[in-house]
Amino acid sequence: MPPALPGARPDFIQDIAMTNGNSEHVTYRVKHFDPDRDQAPRWQEYRIASSAGMTVLEGLWQLKETQAPGLAWRASCRMGVCGSCGMWINGKARLACNTQIAELESSFVTVAPLPNFDIVRDLVPDLTPMFDAHTVVLPFLIRSDRAEQESPTVEYHQSREELERYLQFSYCIKCGCCMAACPTFATDALYSGPMPLTQAQRYNSDSRDDGFGQRKTVLAGTAGPWRCHYAGECSRVCPKGVDPAKAIQLMKRELVLDFLRLRRHSRPTDLVEKPEGIKRRPDIPEAPARTV
Amino acid sequence: MRDQSLWTWHVIAGVVILVFLGLHMGVMHLDALLGLFNPEGGHPIDWGNVLARMKSGFFTVTYVVLLGAALFHGLYGLRNIVYELGPGAGLRSAVNAVLWIAGLALFAIGSWAAWAASRLATTL
Amino acid sequence: MLDVRGHPNRLGLWGWLGGGRWGTDRYLYTLHRLTGLGLLGYFVLHIIVTSSRAFGQQAWEQAMARVSGPLFLIGEYLVFIAFAFHAINGIRLVLIELGIGVGKPIEPVYPYRTSLDVQRPLAVGAVLLAAVLAVVGGLDFFVWH
Structure with a gap:
């Protein structure tokens, strides 16, 4: 050989x-x-x-x-x-x-x-417009207990069912494929686009979140989901199966119910009760000091 | 805030149109199959049939409801299409104004016609 | 901030019609827009023409004579087809855009099953129903009269 x-x-x-x-x-x-x-x-x-x-x-x-x-x-x-x-x-x-x-x-x-x-x-x-629109819809948990959010003492309660209400939309990797495929975003630079709207819905449907009213200031306007007419292209191209078209339609339902005063307002979930009388096992080290 | 309410009304108007335009189309174009509200027989647009519908309070009222719903639905749809072509702020408000004026004018013409036709029919 | 001299690359109107390999629902979206525009144009004329009934039998019959003939008949039939599609597809859109028939959020597992697949029977049913309505309307327009 x-x-x-x-x-x-x-x-x-x-x-x-x-x-x-x-x-x-x-x-x-x-x-x-x-x-x-x-x-x-x-x-x-x-x-x-x-x-x-x-x-x-x-x-x-x-x-x-x-x-x-x-x-x-x-x-x-x-x-x-x-x-x-x-x-x-x-x-x-x-x-x-x-x-x-x-x-x-x-x-x-x-x-x-x-x-x-x-x-x-x-x-x-240049994906800057997409990330700008992403920022505008406040893609983070909005709650009144600011101090707890900044320095958490325990976890927020969330059941498996509550998790599944937004989990799919949290798989987004912000690649911009949906924005490139969207026929509305192809002509309308003022439209938020599938990615930011999906992320808004991801936080709106999070049981720990209380920011529906704040996000509504953007979503109820002309940049909101009203520019979506279910061409479905975003969901077809999404490489992570996030299904933005589904998120946007679910968001429209919430906003329409809100307009008709039929939306059920649920309080954001409470903190998990702090377990009492529990001691650290000696072989588990202390958590490292916070860096941020 | 505007699109949240406008779009909701767009959908509600769509459902109203579905009912009354469905009836209208059934009367006008599926007459041979359904034979609805054409007492004189023949074609639905023959004067005798038209007169019968003009006399009917139900048709007068639903024509005006259908007119309003369809104008709102159609013009909001047109506004959507124009807005999604990315016009500037000035053009947007101009389009808004033109569509409102055109819509109200057409509504005025159509409802005047429905009212006048109903008056005419009762005198005949 | 990075100083970027970008070159504009929006698909524009071309993105509504062509410019890529699109899925079925996108063509339904385009068709819904076009039929909507056509219906609106017809509706404006229709309001004005049918207002003639308020002036009595003669005015009505004159107006109807002006819009008769084979060309108008075919045009009216096109309006009927547009109505059939726009109405039936509109039912589907109202359901979907209110979050009915798109399914609940699920954990995405490859190969992904999106809301497009969940609502597919609705889309197929809407197109078929619109086609049936168009055929029945065609019989009424051209055969039964």
């Missing part, structure tokens, strides 16, 4: 690639935009070798290493957790790390920055 060339992949990996019929070449069509040189974005095509299981993000890395050293994009965890690599891939907003080239079922991989956001450079969108 001849000695393996440096850098060559072991035979068995190539075998897997061959048996999957996937050790082919694909053409990447990539949108480029350099603010210092380009007046408008331009498309460029590259051919790269793809193998079984290869993701769109891995293809981009390969491109950068071999053909397009200046190509810019955002990515970090490469496993669908950080939400950095949202891109417009073959006509749909997806995470580049979460999308295998094979699942596109095409010999072309078209990669563009997420639409509805300004292009900073190449595949990097």
Whole structure:
């Protein structure tokens, strides 16, 4: 057996690639935009070798290493957790790390920055408007017991059922795919968008929260869920199954009931009773000092 | 605050329209199947049938209710579409004003017609 | 604050109609808008034309004569189809937008089952029902008269 060339992949990996019929070449069509040189974005095509299981993000890395050293994009965890690599891939907003080239079922991989956001450079969108809208809907627990929130003594009570009322919406990684897919956000810059509204609903439906009235000042207005007409695109593209369209409709129900004075106001849950007469076991160390 | 109330009314108006426009469409376009409120037979827009409905207090009242609900529903829908095209603040208030004026004018024409028609029918 | 010279990249109106690979519900959304606009346009004319009844039989029959003929009949039938779709799809939208038929929040487990899948029977049913209504209306418009 001849000695393996440096850098060559072991035979068995190539075998897997061959048996999957996937050790082919694909053409990447990539949108480029350099603010210092380009007046408008331009498309460029590259051919790269793809193998079984290869993701769109891995293809981009390969491109950068071999053909397009200046190509810019955002990515970090490469496993669908950080939400950095949202891109417009073959006509749909997806995470580049979460999308295998094979699942596109095409010999072309078209990669563009997420639409509805300004292009900073190449595949990097400026997500600032989304995070601004996110801030405006107060995405945190709002309660009257400020002191307890700042320096907690015990936990807030929450049952499993109460948790499930918002858990799905808390899986959001703020990648911006839903904003890129939304037909309203495509034309209306004043619309909050699916992500901020879903997060507002996440806190509105949290049994520990008492901020419905405060968030309503934004949500009842023109930036609120009224701009949603259930095109459903956000839920279709969400890489985490957060289902923003569902959150927005549930939010509309609450706001309509509120307008009709039919919304049941429930007090935010109380603190769990502090257990008494319990001593720390000697083998469990003290909690470290707070750093914030 | 405005859209919370406007949208709720939009939905309520939609349900009202569903009932009365459903009836209207049934009378006008499914007449051969249902044969509702066309005492003279023939086509629902023949004068005899129209006159019979003009005489009826039920039709006069529901026409005005339907007119108002449908104008509100339709014009709020149009306002939604225009607003979602991202106009500036000045254009927004202009659109608002135009839609209110147009809506009220059309409501005035339509309800005057319903009232005048009902008066005419009772004299004939 | 980072000084960013961004290039605008909104999909714009193109995002309502094309510009990507969209799902069924998005086309229903576009169709709902277009039929709504069509119905509103018809309605404005309808208010004015039918107001002629207040001036008696002659005015009414003149107005009706002006809007008769095969072109108007076909136009009216298009309005009827738009009504059928907008009404039936509207029922679906009222239910959904009040949070009925979209399901409760669930723990997302891949492959995700979203509210789109939960309400799918409603969407299919609405389109079928609208189609049936359009066919029955068509019979009344063109065959039974």
